[in-house]
Amino acid sequence: xxxxxxxxxxxxxxxxxxxxxxxxxxxxxxxxxxxxxxxxxxxxxxxxxxxxxxxxxxxxxxxxxxxxxxxxxxxxxxxxxxxxxxxxxxxxxxxxxxxxxxxxxxxxxxxxxxxxxxxxxxxxxxxxxxxxxxxxxxxxxxxxxxxxxxxxxxxxxxxxxxxxxxxxxxxxxxxxxxxxxxxxxxxxxxxxxxxxxxxxxxxxxxxxxxxxxxxxxxxxxxxxxxxxxxxxxxxxxxxxxxxxxxxxxxxxxxxxxxxxxxxxxxxxxxxxxxxxxxxxxxxxxxxxxxxxxxxxxxxxxxxxxxxxxxxxxxxx
Ligand code: UDP
Ligand code: MG
Numbered sequence: 001x002x003x004x005x006x007x008x009x010x011x012x013x014x015x016x017x018x019x020x021x022x023x024x025x026x027x028x029x030x031x032x033x034x035x036x037x038x039x040x041x042x043x044x045x046x047x048x049x050x051x052x053x054x055x056x057x058x059x060x061x062x063x064x065x066x067x068x069x070x071x072x073x074x075x076x077x078x079x080x081x082x083x084x085x086x087x088x089x090x091x092x093x094x095x096x097x098x099x100x101x102x103x104x105x106x107x108x109x110x111x112x113x114x115x116x117x118x119x120x121x122x123x124x125x126x127x128x129x130x131x132x133x134x135x136x137x138x139x140x141x142x143x144x145x146x147x148x149x150x151x152x153x154x155x156x157x158x159x160x161x162x163x164x165x166x167x168x169x170x171x172x173x174x175x176x177x178x179x180x181x182x183x184x185x186x187x188x189x190x191x192x193x194x195x196x197x198x199x200x201x202x203x204x205x206x207x208x209x210x211x212x213x214x215x216x217x218x219x220x221x222x223x224x225x226x227x228x229x230x231x232x233x234x235x236x237x238x239x240x241x242x243x244x245x246x247x248x249x250x251x252x253x254x255x256x257x258x259x260x261x262x263x264x265x266x267x268x269x270x271x272x273x274x275x276x277x278x279x280x281x282x283x284x285x286x287x288x289x290x291x292x293x294x295x296x297x298x299x300x301x302x303x304x305x306x307x308x309x310x311x312x313x314x315x316x
Contacts, residue, residue: 002112004028004036004161006091006104007081009074010053011043013095015203017052024093024101031105034089034112037062039081039309044071050306057308069303074207075178076302078158082171084309091161096201099159103194107161110192117189120160122153124195133210140217148225150182153193160184175223176301177291179216182224222287229288232281239277243270 006024010017017040028036040053042065050067057063066080078092089111093099099121107119126134141154158180162170169187208216221228254260 002034003087004034004089005085005087006093007039008095009041009043009077010049010095011207012045012047013204014048014052016096019202020095027101027104031108039085040065041077041081042067043077044068064309066304067306069305072302075180080302082167088164090167092158098199098201100196107194111161111163116192117166118160118162118191120191121157121194121196122155123198125198144221147227150185150224152181152185176295177219177223179220179223182220228284232284235277236281239274
């Protein structure tokens with residue numbers, strides 16, 4: 001009998017969780033020939049999420065959970081779930097039912113019977129989302145695909161089912177600054193895409209503010225591309241070249257027509273522009289160094305405060 005485990009990252013999801021289980025449990029029960037279970041990862045929720053999960057776990061042995069000591073982010077939650085799971089097939093799904101759970105049986109079939117390693121979902125519309133957010137996110141995908149070696153499908157989500165091979169590959173990647181969309185695409189393997197429509201969250205609110213998304217995008221670009229470093233080199237070279245040409249022009253002009261005391265504004269402009277470019281280059285370098293610093297520290301990705309997963313289930 002094959003085993004299938006669904007990892008559910010939860011941060012302040014006390015309202016959504018009962019709906020989630022009511023919807024997803026019957027769907028999993030309909031899949032034949034597989035033993036399914038859940039790993040809920042409470043990512044340091046401030047509401048009653050952990051109590052809700054604990055009470056479900058008491059009633060149902062298929063429900064396992066991990067609770068972090070504080071909020072470590074969805075990336076850490078997904079990683080913890082994948083590390084703790086020993087199932088043959090592992091799925092990841094959001095707790096808010098925005099990831100159409102009715103796709104699970106079809107996605108599961110793709111990895112068990114159709115020879116795919118990954119079944120992944122992609123949303124085809126961005127209804128119910130602010131226009132500016134969609135525009136930013138579209139340009140982000142265009143940019144990252146152009147300048148990095150990870151090829152991320154537009155609208156690709158963390159909603160996916162993978163076989164053991166893929167899970168082992170992902171878990172074996174030691175980086176601290178994790179950008180799952182990049183990691184999922186970087187490991188490769190045969191992927192079948194499932195398209196679905198965006199829908200409203202069943203309860204609760206989104207945990208992603210504009211700035212959180214922006215820093216997530218920066219993480220993605222810096223984690224999977226060194227192009228920004230080259231960009232500062234190119235811009236720096238161009239401006240220095242312009243500076244040299246201008247200097248040459250000024251020298252020749254002074255030799256021919258005598259000294260010119262005017263030109264104060266142009267000097268200020270040059271100082272400001274070049275100074276700004278130097279700071280931008282330093283900033284870009286700094287972003288990489290900051291990430292290297294975090295990698296070198298080798299801190300754990302998360303700290304577990306409580307779990308009902310026993311070591312032998314973990315396969316340790
Ligand atoms: N989540 C998490 N840790 C966080 C933020 C979010 O585990 O720091 C979980 C959240 O509980 C949900 C999923 O990640 O199950 C997606 O979050 P959300 O629905 O807020 O994102 P959106 O769908 O708005 O992109
Ligand atoms: Mg959501």
